[in-house]
Amino acid sequence: MILPLLAIPAFIVLGRSDFFLHHGASVWVQSNDAVFDMHDRDCDVLVFGDSTAMTGINPDVVQSHTGYKTCNIAVTNAVLAVTNNLALDSFLAHNARPRILLVQLSPDDFQSSSHSWHQTIYAEGLLELLRHGAPSVVRRTLVTHPQEAVAFAGYAAGFTAYYSIKDVWFHVTHLRSEEDNVRVRNGFFTPPAKARTFCDPSEAFADPTEGAFSRSMVQKLRTDYGERSGLVLVNVAPIPSCDQNLAAYEAELDGVTSNSLLPLPIGLFNDGRHYTAMGSTVVSRLIANELNEQVSQNPDLDERVFEGSVSPALRRTSYKAPGKSPSPVREHRQGE
Secondary structure (H helix, E strand, O other): OHHHHHHHHHHHHHHOOHHHHHHOOOHHHHHHHHHHHOOOOOOOEEEEEOHHHHHHOOHHHHHHHHOOOEEEOOOOHHHHHHHOOHHHHHHHHHOOOOOEEEEEEOHHHHOHHHHOHHHOOHHHHHHHHHHHOOHHHHHHHHHHOHHHHHHHHHHHHHHHHHHHHHHHHHHHHOOOOOHHHOOOEOOEOOOOOOOOOOOOOOOOOOOOOOOHHHHHHHHHHHHHHOOOOOEEEEEEOOEEOOOOOHHHHHHHHOOOOOOOOOEEOHHHEOOOOOEOHHHHHHHHHHHHHHHHHHHHHOHHHOOOOEOOEOOOOEEOOOOOOOOOOOOOOOEEOOOO
16 A cells, blocks of 8 residues: 555656656647757747647748748647646746747637646646646645646656567567658647548537637637737638538637638648648648738738848748639739
């Protein structure tokens, strides 16, 4: 009886250690944690949000189509559920003020239910809280969530054992797992999964707050971070056109987010909310278009410096969504 009681705090300590981060954590968790090590970065556009932003917004693509230096610090929805905006607050405290803060969330994450720990892989969020949260908050959280704390100890022990066995296996066989080939670049990566060909069935969407939660959440983001960036955009991520709740989400978020919910072909996704490499390129170009439009409406934001010129051509691209006409393709050239 005594040994298990001693093992629980020991495995909790293991779970918050650098050893576990590098030897027991997935690429998702490692990407979450990397945000807290970013210092002295000068980002024109700062991307935050959930995993739709991690896998959907490629900073290199956005930068090439806007000229803005772009940084992606998105985290998984588990981290958002447990720590709220701890990662964003940490980044803003140690880096230059961005011209534009763009927050992208899946339509699910605009719902109050998604902010419940048990709707997420909450151990990922608890890990970040243990590693980077204020000690008083950490103590209070562990005391008020004893079952989750015990489960986290099991998570740390189990994944340490799993990755240790995996490392030995791949060392002996000289093979590499798909996840080991994933490279996170500036907070962005593509999950190692094939493009989907169909949507999974899902429960019918119902919002008990009738949109009040999503509206208040978006307003709070704009209020809390309006003075910490030049402009705050809160976007809903594109989802598959075959998603059973598409129409309900469109109605729920109409006029709430900075953009409109856009359906994309299922082939651009490798699951219901994460994108293939091609899908991320489409999403990133859509983001670039939006930023260029915002800059045209807010000239004070447009102080970009490019190689060889002060204000080069800004390319706008378009994507034709199913059943919709494409937006006009224009080019903004120097001197226009």
